Amino acid sequence: xxDPGEWCGQVCTELHAAWAIAKKDILIYYLKPNIIxxxxxxxxxxxxxxxxxxxxxxxxxxxxxxAITILFSAxxxxxxxxxxxxxxKTFDRLLSAPISLHxxxxxxxxxxxxYSLGIAFVPLIAGLILFPTxxxxxxxxxxxxxxxxxxxxxxxxxxxxxxxxSPGDIMSMLNxxxxxxxxxxxxxxxxxxxxxxxxxxxxxxxxxxxNDLIQAAFAGxxxxxxxxxxxxxxxxxxxxxxVANRLYKKYND
Amino acid sequence: xxxxxxLSLSKRFxxxxxxxxxxxxxxxxxTFGFLGPNGAGKTTTIRILTGISAPTGGTAxxxxxxxxxxxxxxxxxxxxVHETSNIYTDLSAWQNLMFTAELYNVGKKEREKRGADLxxxxxLSERRDDKTNGFSKGMKRRLTLAMGLINHPRLLFLDEPTxxxxxxxxxxxxxxxxxxxxxxxxxxxxxxxxxxxxxACDRVAxxxxxxxxxxxxxxxxxxxxxxxxxxxxxxxxxxxxxxxDLEQLPHVSEVRKQGDKFRLITEDPPGVLEDIMExxxxxxxxxxxxxxxxxxxxxxxxxxxxxxxxxxGVKTVD
Ligand SMILES: Nc1ncnc2c1ncn2[C@@H]1O[C@H](COP(=O)(O)OP(=O)(O)O)[C@@H](O)[C@H]1O
Ligand SMILES: [Mg+2]
Numbered sequence: 001x002x003d004p005g006e007w008c009g010q011v012c013t014e015l016h017a018a019w020a021i022a023k024k025d026i027l028i029y030y031l032k033p034n035i036i037x038x039x040x041x042x043x044x045x046x047x048x049x050x051x052x053x054x055x056x057x058x059x060x061x062x063x064x065x066x067a068i069t070i071l072f073s074a075x076x077x078x079x080x081x082x083x084x085x086x087x088x089k090t091f092d093r094l095l096s097a098p099i100s101l102h103x104x105x106x107x108x109x110x111x112x113x114x115y116s117l118g119i120a121f122v123p124l125i126a127g128l129i130l131f132p133t134x135x136x137x138x139x140x141x142x143x144x145x146x147x148x149x150x151x152x153x154x155x156x157x158x159x160x161x162x163x164x165x166s167p168g169d170i171m172s173m174l175n176x177x178x179x180x181x182x183x184x185x186x187x188x189x190x191x192x193x194x195x196x197x198x199x200x201x202x203x204x205x206x207x208x209x210x211n212d213l214i215q216a217a218f219a220g221x222x223x224x225x226x227x228x229x230x231x232x233x234x235x236x237x238x239x240x241x242x243v244a245n246r247l248y249k250k251y252n253d
Numbered sequence: 254x255x256x257x258x259x260l261s262l263s264k265r266f267x268x269x270x271x272x273x274x275x276x277x278x279x280x281x282x283x284t285f286g287f288l289g290p291n292g293a294g295k296t297t298t299i300r301i302l303t304g305i306s307a308p309t310g311g312t313a314x315x316x317x318x319x320x321x322x323x324x325x326x327x328x329x330x331x332x333x334v335h336e337t338s339n340i341y342t343d344l345s346a347w348q349n350l351m352f353t354a355e356l357y358n359v360g361k362k363e364r365e366k367r368g369a370d371l372x373x374x375x376x377l378s379e380r381r382d383d384k385t386n387g388f389s390k391g392m393k394r395r396l397t398l399a400m401g402l403i404n405h406p407r408l409l410f411l412d413e414p415t416x417x418x419x420x421x422x423x424x425x426x427x428x429x430x431x432x433x434x435x436x437x438x439x440x441x442x443x444x445x446x447x448x449x450x451x452x453a454c455d456r457v458a459x460x461x462x463x464x465x466x467x468x469x470x471x472x473x474x475x476x477x478x479x480x481x482x483x484x485x486x487x488x489x490x491x492x493x494x495x496x497x498d499l500e501q502l503p504h505v506s507e508v509r510k511q512g513d514k515f516r517l518i519t520e521d522p523p524g525v526l527e528d529i530m531e532x533x534x535x536x537x538x539x540x541x542x543x544x545x546x547x548x549x550x551x552x553x554x555x556x557x558x559x560x561x562x563x564x565x566g567v568k569t570v571d
Pocket of ligand 2: 292295296297336412
């Protein structure tokens with residue numbers, strides 16, 4: 001690869017640094033046992049708990065399974081890696097490098113993003129092989145996988161801003177948000193079947209739009225136009241990135 | 254242009270005033286030491302100067318660039334060696350170094366060449382591809398230093414570079430600091446080791462409880478308290494002599510045991526010398542050497558901070 005800096009200035013330098021941070025996380029954290037448990041096994045058991053005993057299982061539930069898998073796997077790296085690096089003081093390296101804090105947040109999120117994209121292929125391929133689940137919209141599928149993964153990876157980085165050296169602290173805060181999201185986002189229970197108040201809350205859940213977009217790809221039940229889903233996911237990503245940046249700045253002392 | 258200008262820097266953590274209106278400048282090419290006991294505010298100062306933590310008052314400029322407003326440009330000029338050897342213990346030594354190079358935008362060819370040179374310099378070449386979790390404390394420290402130098406910094410921050418290290422690592426690191434200084438690199442180092450400040454630094458700031466007590470060259474600092482006089486004496490057998498007895502002698506204000514010698518601080522060296530000979534005769538010990546050294550940096554430190562070094566975690570020698 002050509003070295004950045006000479007030909008594309010500060011933006012390339014920042015992107016290159018973000019990628020270096022992501023590579024570092026990939027090398028160190030992808031094979032850590034607690035990440036495998038929370039990122040891979042947890043969504044599978046979660047799903048089985050709901051799927052068992054239902055008549056319509058499982059073909060129709062494949063898009064939902066993909067959405068849940070992404071929710072859990074994308075937000076499982078940074079909440080573990082960042083507190084550990086705070087304890088080891090290696091996080092200070094990123095905070096004192098000649099790069100913007102936005103780049104640190106982006107680079108950290110990238111490892112969760114790529115991890116989750118990889119893991120999402122497990123239910124995707126399984127669904128295609130085992131059941132007649134035709135994909136009708138490839139663009140929607142790719143947008144759904146990419147944006148949902150990126151959104152929840154950034155959410156994980158956002159939660160990891162909480163200044164603790166213990167991953168457990170962040171995981172428990174995160175689960176306080178992740179678990180309810182499953183019930184109000186139309187993943188396991190269709191939106192029409194949940195109480196009115198839940199439906200209002202659903203508008204504020206990125207999982208609603210991620211799930212809706214992936215449903216569109218599989219010709220499942222959708223509530224919004226895919227373009228709305230995409231715009232909403234982009235807005236959530238920007239909001240998470242912005243707030244995460246603010247929190248990291250605030251807690252650097 | 255000055256490498257560092259700190260103008261009335263203050264930092265407050267809740268109710269703790271960690272730094273209180275600290276002013277100093279470091280010229281380009283200087284080796285500048287921050288000497289103070291634990292909790293004095295040394296690390297806090299480095300964290301502000303490197304832009305990790307924002308000051309609650311005052312400003313700082315690195316080669317003319319404001320560290321708060323122009324953080325990235327200021328950081329491009331610097332290398333940082335943090336207080337803890339903060340390396341990724343799941344990565345190899347080489348991976349650690351190359352990652353740092355990428356963070357500092359050092360091109361691939363350049364970082365590989367520079368990396369090999371630095372590993373040679375720090376005696377790490379043989380262990381280059383080993384995971385660092387098995388490294389000794391000294392090796393980790395040397396790797397941290399190599400990481401701090403990968404981008405050819407004009408200004409190097411070293412937070413307690415040699416604290417608690419083995420002799421070999423200590424010597425390598427002190428040599429490197431001296432060599433860097435010869436090539437014009439500015440070094441800002443903190444230490445609680447008075448001898449290190451004395452040997453390594455062109456100028457020393459003595460900091461205590463977030464305030465600077467004095468800034469000058471080690472020699473001039475010693476000169477400021479020329480009035481402190483002392484006698485250094487060694488006895489044989491040393492086990493027969495007790496600090497408490499010597500403290501009882503007239504005109505002795507303080508006694509410090511330094512290795513196998515005793516240092517008696519006094520205004521009247523000749524008078525005290527007679528008393529010491531008399532003491533030796535009475536206790537059947539021999540005086541085997543006598544010295545009347547001038548004030549040490551340690552004396553300056555005690556005079557300025559009012560601290561008893563031995564109880565405050567400041568080391569006089571390694
Ligand atoms: N993040 C922090 N929160 C609260 N207090 C802090 C923080 N960092 C440092 N301090 C306090 O500031 C003072 C100076 O600390 P420090 O700069 O680490 O000292 P030194 O490096 O000289 O040993 C100490 O009293 C320390 O407890
Ligand atoms: Mg310190």
